[in-house]
Amino acid sequence: MAARQDLPQGTLDLLIMKVVALGPVHGYAIAQRLQQVSQDVVQAPQGSLYPALHRLESRGFLDAIWRETESGREAKFYRLTKKGRAQLEVEIANWARLTEAVSLILRLSEGVGQ
Amino acid sequence: MTWWRRLVKRNELDEQLDRELRFHLEQHEADLIAAGSDPEAARRQARIDLGGIQQVRENCRDAWGPRWIEDFWQDFRYTLRSLRQRPGFSLVVALTLALGIGSTALMFTVLDGVLLKPLPYPEPQQLIGLQEKTAKATQFGNLWAFAYPNFLDLRRDALSVDLAAWHFVGGTLSRPGEPENVLGVEASSAFLKVLRVTPVQGRDLSPEDDRPGATPVALVSDALWRRTFGQNRGAIGASLVFDGRQYTIAGILPPDFRLGDEQVDLLTPIGQNTAPYMLNRDAHPGIKVWGRIRQGATIESVRSELTVIASRLSSAYPKSNEGRTFIAETLRPVTGTAGTTIWLLFAAVVAVLLIGCVNVASLLVARAVSREREMSVRVALGAGRGRLVRQCLAESVVLALSGGSLGLLLAVAGLRPFIAMWPGDLPRASEIHLDWRVGLFALAVSVASGILFGAVPALTAPALNPARALREGSRTVAGGSWRLQGTLVASELALAVVLLVTAGVLGSTLLRLSALDPGLNVNNVLVARLALSPSVLNEPDRIRSAWQNILDRVRGIPGVQAVATVDTVPMREGNNQLGYWPAADLPERTRLPLALATSVTPDYLNVMGIELRAGRFFNETDRQGSQPVVVIDETLARRAFGREPAVGKRLWIPDMGAAPVEVVGVVNHVRHWGLADDDQAEVRAQFYYPFAQVPDRFLRRWSELMSVAVRTSTPPRSIIQPLRREIQGAAHDQVIYEIRTMDQLEGATLARHRFLMTLFTAFSAAALILACVGIYGVLAFLAGQRVPEFGVRVALGARPHDIMRLILRQSLGMILAGVAAGSILALASGRLLEAWVSAVRANEPVTFSAMIAVLVAAALIASLLPARRASRIDPVLALRQD
Numbered sequence: 001m002a003a004r005q006d007l008p009q010g011t012l013d014l015l016i017m018k019v020v021a022l023g024p025v026h027g028y029a030i031a032q033r034l035q036q037v038s039q040d041v042v043q044a045p046q047g048s049l050y051p052a053l054h055r056l057e058s059r060g061f062l063d064a065i066w067r068e069t070e071s072g073r074e075a076k077f078y079r080l081t082k083k084g085r086a087q088l089e090v091e092i093a094n095w096a097r098l099t100e101a102v103s104l105i106l107r108l109s110e111g112v113g114q
Numbered sequence: 115m116t117w118w119r120r121l122v123k124r125n126e127l128d129e130q131l132d133r134e135l136r137f138h139l140e141q142h143e144a145d146l147i148a149a150g151s152d153p154e155a156a157r158r159q160a161r162i163d164l165g166g167i168q169q170v171r172e173n174c175r176d177a178w179g180p181r182w183i184e185d186f187w188q189d190f191r192y193t194l195r196s197l198r199q200r201p202g203f204s205l206v207v208a209l210t211l212a213l214g215i216g217s218t219a220l221m222f223t224v225l226d227g228v229l230l231k232p233l234p235y236p237e238p239q240q241l242i243g244l245q246e247k248t249a250k251a252t253q254f255g256n257l258w259a260f261a262y263p264n265f266l267d268l269r270r271d272a273l274s275v276d277l278a279a280w281h282f283v284g285g286t287l288s289r290p291g292e293p294e295n296v297l298g299v300e301a302s303s304a305f306l307k308v309l310r311v312t313p314v315q316g317r318d319l320s321p322e323d324d325r326p327g328a329t330p331v332a333l334v335s336d337a338l339w340r341r342t343f344g345q346n347r348g349a350i351g352a353s354l355v356f357d358g359r360q361y362t363i364a365g366i367l368p369p370d371f372r373l374g375d376e377q378v379d380l381l382t383p384i385g386q387n388t389a390p391y392m393l394n395r396d397a398h399p400g401i402k403v404w405g406r407i408r409q410g411a412t413i414e415s416v417r418s419e420l421t422v423i424a425s426r427l428s429s430a431y432p433k434s435n436e437g438r439t440f441i442a443e444t445l446r447p448v449t450g451t452a453g454t455t456i457w458l459l460f461a462a463v464v465a466v467l468l469i470g471c472v473n474v475a476s477l478l479v480a481r482a483v484s485r486e487r488e489m490s491v492r493v494a495l496g497a498g499r500g501r502l503v504r505q506c507l508a509e510s511v512v513l514a515l516s517g518g519s520l521g522l523l524l525a526v527a528g529l530r531p532f533i534a535m536w537p538g539d540l541p542r543a544s545e546i547h548l549d550w551r552v553g554l555f556a557l558a559v560s561v562a563s564g565i566l567f568g569a570v571p572a573l574t575a576p577a578l579n580p581a582r583a584l585r586e587g588s589r590t591v592a593g594g595s596w597r598l599q600g601t602l603v604a605s606e607l608a609l610a611v612v613l614l615v616t617a618g619v620l621g622s623t624l625l626r627l628s629a630l631d632p633g634l635n636v637n638n639v640l641v642a643r644l645a646l647s648p649s650v651l652n653e654p655d656r657i658r659s660a661w662q663n664i665l666d667r668v669r670g671i672p673g674v675q676a677v678a679t680v681d682t683v684p685m686r687e688g689n690n691q692l693g694y695w696p697a698a699d700l701p702e703r704t705r706l707p708l709a710l711a712t713s714v715t716p717d718y719l720n721v722m723g724i725e726l727r728a729g730r731f732f733n734e735t736d737r738q739g740s741q742p743v744v745v746i747d748e749t750l751a752r753r754a755f756g757r758e759p760a761v762g763k764r765l766w767i768p769d770m771g772a773a774p775v776e777v778v779g780v781v782n783h784v785r786h787w788g789l790a791d792d793d794q795a796e797v798r799a800q801f802y803y804p805f806a807q808v809p810d811r812f813l814r815r816w817s818e819l820m821s822v823a824v825r826t827s828t829p830p831r832s833i834i835q836p837l838r839r840e841i842q843g844a845a846h847d848q849v850i851y852e853i854r855t856m857d858q859l860e861g862a863t864l865a866r867h868r869f870l871m872t873l874f875t876a877f878s879a880a881a882l883i884l885a886c887v888g889i890y891g892v893l894a895f896l897a898g899q900r901v902p903e904f905g906v907r908v909a910l911g912a913r914p915h916d917i918m919r920l921i922l923r924q925s926l927g928m929i930l931a932g933v934a935a936g937s938i939l940a941l942a943s944g945r946l947l948e949a950w951v952s953a954v955r956a957n958e959p960v961t962f963s964a965m966i967a968v969l970v971a972a973a974l975i976a977s978l979l980p981a982r983r984a985s986r987i988d989p990v991l992a993l994r995q996d
Contacts, residue, residue, distance in 0.1 A: 027134060031138075046163050047164060051170065051177045066130075076130070
């Protein structure tokens with residue numbers, strides 16, 4: 001198993017919103033999805049998943065409804081709100097800019113090293 | 115998520131959170147089991163993966179938003195619990211604050227109604243008052259009431275303002291019903307429109323009504339309509355007789371209609387007044403002119419327009435209008451000396467409130483210090499400093515709010531009695547209401563005082579190093595807080611000094627004034643204004659015989675010793691100031707010295723008990739056609755003739771004719787302006803002239819101003835009924851009104867001083883008690899803190915009075931600091947008092963020291979108790995403590 005990575009600050013919200021954007025989903029499923037999609041590289045810490053969900057909900061980016069799962073149990077499903085969708089786009093753009101900038105810097109430092 | 119939802123639905127949210135987390139754990143478990151784990155291991159693994167469930171739960175709650183609301187709620191409940199544990203302390207604090215906040219709220223209500231609220235007409239900021247202003251000033255200044263012709267010209271020409279003229283007219287309403295004196299207003303037709311007041315029934319005055327020769331119409335007040343017409347709708351179109359003239363009722367004024375503080379009963383068109391002075395631009399009694407600035411104009415544009423019109427008028431009528439301009443000011447309520455009285459009292463109640471706050475603060479500091487260890491433990495267990503400060507503040511705000519709501523109840527209960535207690539008539543009393551402004555004010559004051567007295571303990575007590583505090587235990591002598599509490603007590607004492615000295619100065623002023631001689635015998639004298647029958651007013655001879663008839667009839671009433679008529683009664687509102695000169699070489703008229711002129715009948719001296727110093731008073735031989743005579747008072751005699759005997763000398767009084775009048779007698783000075791104001795009044799010299807010598811052309815006007823004064827051998831009020839009967843005249847239309855005893859009038863001249871002194875005495879007593887409680891509390895607490903130290907001292911040989919001296923030294927330090935600061939404040943506030951209250955001399959060393967002695971004595975007595983208790987310490991017990 002590859003070494004698990006801690007998430008950089010602030011990216012958990014982005015990932016959660018991305019997952020929720022695909023359709024209504026409950027907390028456990030989000031945790032599963034994050035783990036699977038990142039092929040277990042990203043350790044979505046379950047302990048911070050729920051506070052993050054509640055924070056996004058209280059800021060109005062997510063809303064939640066209670067409904068039955070396929071297995072017939074009541075669960076809290078999160079959906080992306082309109083405001084959340086806009087926020088997601090902003091954050092994705094920010095992320096893209098940030099990673100690009102970071103990789104630029106990394107490349108530069110290699111050049112200097114040679 | 116809104117904060118209130120979180121408060122209200124807190125349980126529901128918690129329960130949902132639990133369900134959500136439980137679902138997560140169970141799903142995870144199920145998945146692990148499906149992957150082959152055994153159930154027990156799956157359970158454990160699921161919990162480990164989630165992390166501490168309690169912590170997740172807390173973090174989720176944090177994510178719901180800022181926590182302060184919940185914390186506040188928690189603090190609030192904690193506070194209630196801790197206050198319930200000490201009901202005595204809480205009660206004392208709440209009551210102290212209730213008194214402080216209650217009296218402050220009450221004074222604010224009065225201040226707001228009388229001084230802050232605008233005039234009770236729609237859009238009052240557009241209303242202006244106009245005056246005439248002359249380039250040259252006379253002894254009376256350079257501002258004048260309007261001449262009616264000037265008003266007419268202004269009204270015709272002004273484009274930026276709607277103008278209305280009005281003046282009060284008192285008179286007898288002789289029909290329907292019993293004859294009574296009513297207050298009326300003669301006004302131009304636009305008067306009510308300018309004020310934006312509409313009659314509740316009938317119609318307003320119209321321009322057609324407002325001209326000479328039109329049918330006389332009147333608007334009546336709601337009160338008069340109820341009184342005389344029994345609220346009959348048919349009153350519109352009915353007639354009434356006012357001052358002998360018949361009017362048709364055109365409309366009814368709104369019930370709350372007032373001009374200034376006057377309840378106006380009758381409104382009639384000024385244009386129908388045909389008195390000759392109405393056409394005179396030069397000499398006239400004057401009318402008031404009010405206006406409403408038109409849409410789009412400003413007071414500046416109105417002023418420039420007035421200047422233009424004034425200059426046009428001064429070239430058209432140079433004789434009267436040369437150098438005469440018109441000035442406009444925004445119309446404001448007239449409040450007289452009530453304003454300064456209210457501010458003084460407001461300052462006093464704020465001082466009492468501050469003392470109360472300081473007192474509570476020092477109690478709370480004492481308690482906070484004794485809770486130091488509890489606080490330290492809580493800090494050590496992780497409570498943030500901000501949280502502890504907030505908790506202290508929560509406690510004080512809860513105390514302040516409960517004190518404040520209790521105080522508001524006190525204000526509600528006390529407001530009407532307070533207004534009733536006001537000396538004389540409180541201006542704008544009808545505007546004083548408890549409304550949301552007062553509620554808001556009380557709330558603000560409560561929270562502010564809560565923060566004020568809560569901040570000190572909150573910021574000092576928990577600001578400590580928990581490790582040190584826990585190590586040191588309670589043996590620490592609270593050095594820092596002693597200095598703090600000393601400062602608190604000293605400032606309390608300083609404020610108490612100010613209040614005490616103020617009360618003392620007012621008291622000694624009152625004593626000095628009460629000892630003054632009014633210059634007349636006020637016992638058993640009744641005075642009342644009297645309106646002659648309108649039917650006699652047009653013929654001078656009938657006026658003279660009507661007055662003679664009244665004097666004869668009143669003299670016959672059993673219990674009447676002497677009777678006279680008089681135009682300006684001493685110590686009552688109203689006076690007549692005339693210029694005089696003791697030689698024929700008169701200077702310019704505007705530079706003549708002034709004297710108070712009073713026209714009386716021969717028995718006046720006997721009625722008022724004024725002493726004749728030289729010569730004679732008037733008698734039946736002083737009449738129309740005989741040598742005009744005057745009797746002067748000693749002040750005028752000294753000013754006009756110095757040491758020479760005045761009797762036989764002559765005075766030139768231009769307003770009474772070109773020929774000089776002869777001085778036939780000298781009487782003592784009467785304090786016409788009242789005991790408080792006469793000595794520093796600008797016009798004090800007095801002279802009397804016989805009513806019989808008033809020229810025919812003035813007789814009607816004089817008769818409208820005349821009062822009857824009666825000396826009785828029985829209690830004066832007992833003759834009111836017979837007096838009414840005897841003076842009503844053949845037509846039953848002569849009435850007396852404004853009935854007063856001289857005793858009453860004299861008392862009223864000191865009423866303001868008495869009122870202020872009473873209240874300041876009460877406030878300073880409260881301040882003194884609070885300050886003593888403060889000193890006692892602080893010393894008791896400090897002595898308690900030093901018990902172990904005292905134990906050591908006693909064990910080492912200190913005697914009880916040594917311990918006492920230690921404590922008293924501490925208290926004396928606070929007292930002296932307080933007295934020093936208070937004296938400086940008191941000197942400053944004394945200047946204010948001198949400026950605002952007549953006859954006060956702020957520099958009264960005796961009063962000053964006496965009041966400070968009272969304070970020091972009281973404070974020392976309050977310190978003695980804890981000092982004695984400390985001195986009786988048992989060293990063994992003391993050392994065993996802790």
